[in-house]
Amino acid sequence: MKRIPPIDPKQYDLEPLLAGQGVTPDWINSDNGDPYSPPNVARHSIVEASRLVPFHYRTARPQLPELRAWINLLVEEAQAEQRRRGTVVASVTRGPSLLLLGGTGxxxxxxxxxxxxxxxxxxxxxxxxxxxxxxxxxSLRPRHGIDSESEFRRYRDARVLLVDDLGAAKISEFTEDVNFRLVNHRYERHRPTLFTSNLLPKELTSRLGDRVASRINGMCQRVVLEGSDHRRGAAA
Ligand SMILES: Nc1ncnc2c1ncn2[C@@H]1O[C@H](COP(=O)(O)OP(=O)(O)OP(=O)(O)O)[C@@H](O)[C@H]1O
Ligand SMILES: [Mg+2]
Structure with missing residues (x-):
């Protein structure tokens, strides 16, 4: 783990997130140069998250209690695994998955x-x-110069995977095949995955197919996000 220089919590809008974890903003820079310390691991992850999270969602915070409980569970499992194996850093590798359903916006x-x-x-x-x-x-469509299988393994083997908008794309034999291989692999290995989808609960089976829907039901807690489209009137 690389040593990450101190960061400004305000720059990444971390204060509400840190408060949610029950720590003060200065916790994030509170290590004494130990690259394996939780604050250094956190700084590493924050810099990485700022690369992964699109600008529009740069200040996003999870409010759903089920989603926050899922995060806590992943953290507990990672810490338990660290104690079992005596590793220097606690890492998320296994755990339950979550399916977030809800309408547009x-x-x-x-x-x-x-x-x-x-x-x-x-x-x-x-x-x-x-x-x-x-x-x-x-990214998986066969094309010149791309090894689709190694690209697929990047998703399949991700320690934690976010698949946004599952079921929104046009269905084809190809997408069905990718869905099945991805979901089956992650189901069998308990790899934590966060899926979001616009589908209604009753549409899951018809849109994703029996075998994919069955595995998703087996591996995921399902949470339905109620409400109206936040984008309506946002530009007014
Ligand atoms: N809790 C929130 N606080 C502030 N803004 C929010 C919140 N939830 C959503 N928004 C804003 O509302 C808009 C719609 O949210 P988002 O993009 O997450 O919707 P979605 O459910 O993913 O929609 P779609 O199904 O079209 O992908 C975005 O501009 C987002 O930033
Ligand atoms: Mg969306």
Whole structure:
């Protein structure tokens, strides 16, 4: 783990996230040069999260209690694994998954990137891979000079994976195949995945197919985000 210089919590809008973790803003710079200390791991993750989180969601915070409970569970599992194996850094590698459902503009992506940011300040290492389902399919289309299988393994083997907008892209044999291989692999290995989708709960099976929906149901807690489209009137 690289030693990360002190950071300004305000620059990354961390104060509410740190308060949510029950620590003061100066905790983030409170290590004594130990690169494996939780504050250095947190600084590392925060810099990484600022690269992964799109500008629009740069101040996002997760408000859903179920999502915050999921983050706490991943942190606890990582710490328990660290104690079992005696590793220097606690890292998220296994745990349950979460499926966030809701209509257009209700805040699914906001909550999801909030989760990326919140996990970053815990001091537990979480190596996220972040994608929309549509971008993932596009990156996997066979084309010259690209090894689609090694690209697929990047998603399949991600320590923590965010797949935004599952079920929104046009269905084809190709997308069905990718969904099945991805979900099956992560289901069998208990790899934590955060899915978001616009689908109604009753549409999951018909849009994703029995076998994908069954595994998603088996691995995920399902949370439905209620409300109206936040974008309506936002530009007024
Ligand atoms: N809790 C929140 N606080 C402040 N702004 C929010 C909050 N939730 C959502 N927003 C804003 O509302 C808009 C819609 O949110 P978001 O993009 O997360 O919706 P979505 O459910 O992902 O929609 P879609 O299904 O179209 O992808 C965004 O501009 C987002 O920044
Ligand atoms: Mg969205």
């Amino acid at each position: 209700v805040g699914k992506t906001h909550q999801a990137f909030g989760a990326v940011r919140e996990l970053a300040v815990t001091g537990v290492a979480a190596r996220w891979v972040v994608t929309t389902a549509a971008d993932m399919y596009a």
